[in-house]
Amino acid sequence: MKIKEYRAQFIQELLPIYDAGEAESFFYLILEEKRNLKRIDLALNPELTFSNDEIEVWNLILNQLKKEIPIQYLLGKTSFYGLEFEVNPNVLIPRPETEELVEWIIQSQKSKAESQKIKILDIGTGSGCIAISLAKNLPNAQVFAIDVSEKALATAQKNTKINEVNVTFLLKNILETEDLEQQFDIIVSNPPYVRELEKQEIKKNVLDNEPHLALFVDDNDALIFYRKIAELAQKNLSPNGQLFFEINQYLGKEMIDLLEKMGFKNIELRKDIYGNDRMIRGTI
Template sequence: MKIKEYRAHFIQELTPLYDAGEAESFFYIILEEKQQLKRIDLALHPDLVFSAAEIVVWNSILAPLKQEIPIQYLLGKTSFYGLDFIVNEHVLIPRPETEELVDWMLADNRKKQHATTLKMLDIGTGSGCIAISVAKNLPNATLFAIDVSEKALATAKKNAANNAVNVHFIHQNILEAITLSAVEGIDEKFDIIVSNPPYVRNLEKEEIKKNVLDNEPHLALFVEDDDALIFYKKIAELAQENLTENGQLYFEINQYLGAAMIDLLQQLHFKNIELRKDIYGNDRMIRCTR
């Protein structure tokens, strides 16, 4: 079968679930991953064909896509901030909004790293995408990363090795930490603390796409409706003791809770609080200093 003919079949099979543009993007992601071919190759060589064996492989990917399993889990990888990351059912799939948070931190701290060695802590690291991206772009920084899930940490460690960076990974339930200095493996203060903790309230589950709700780890996604800022409050309290003077605290946040986050940080006596919107126009990240 010609590849362009299979492409039409592939898109048609997925369009009841995804729009045609997204379905087509899936096709070309898989084409590059499985066949090492790009869109331009197909345009220049429209008579390229799939063998029967290749069609079997493609159908084995198409079937779970029709069940709304994320393509990143099917391929076992994704791209984040120009780097490749292993992803699986134990970690969230990194989002473009989180890339914006990383970009903000890097813009704030690129010049500082030449004057001193920055120490950063990533709380709830998941795949390690934030810590690893910072380590890759600020080579003089010392990175620590915490997660409650040992399986997530195992994935993050592989990602750090694959991207040739050094991150100190620590297994810890941050809600159970009395102080950060009491956490095994931490004996210093940090210039930067960052977290993208669980922040989706149960009442917002109806807004979550089925492919996310049915496949990504709920432990990393959801909080109770009546205590939506539980992680932010705990982390901000710990940050007051474990940030250096004028140290920075960054969060990715629930788009509906920007005002509540500002109020929380003001109550905890942080200064220079700045709320930013993401590429979609939603309140998504916040920065403050100790």
């Protein structure tokens, strides 16, 4: 079967669930992964074909996409901040908004000399996307990362090898941690922040497939992780050390109030590419 014919069929079958642009992007992502062919290759060689075995593989993937299993889990990888990361159902799929948080941290360090060593801690690292991106782009940084999930840390460890960086991983439940036992210049976290009341806003492919442990918090204490991490930051940030968070878009004011009450200075709230309050920084 000609690939271009299968392409039309593939997109058509996904249309009840995804829009045409998204379905087409899935097709080309899989084509590059499975056949190392790009869109331009198919345009220049319209007679290229799939074997029956290939069609069988593609149909299996198509059926999983119809069940709204994320394409990143099906391919086993995704891109984040120009790097490649292994992903699986033990870790959240990195979001574009989180890339903005990483960029903010990197830019905040640009004025420092390369000889000036810094220590960074990423709390709730998941796939390791924040910690690894920082280690890759800040050669003067010693990076540590914490997660409560052994399986998440195993994935993050693989990602350090893929991206050729060193990160020290620690298995900890941050809510049960009383002291981080060393000082850091930067602490960053993208903790669980989606309230149960916001579940209806979450797409089915996320709700049914990504780890709820990394997503949801109780409606009655939505800032539980932020409060705990900020308490630890009070003890374990170096003088003028910075605390960065990715936050719930509806709780920007509450986050400012929390950090102000805990004595943080120079608090700055930023919006993401979609215009939502998404990240905050405070200095100790």
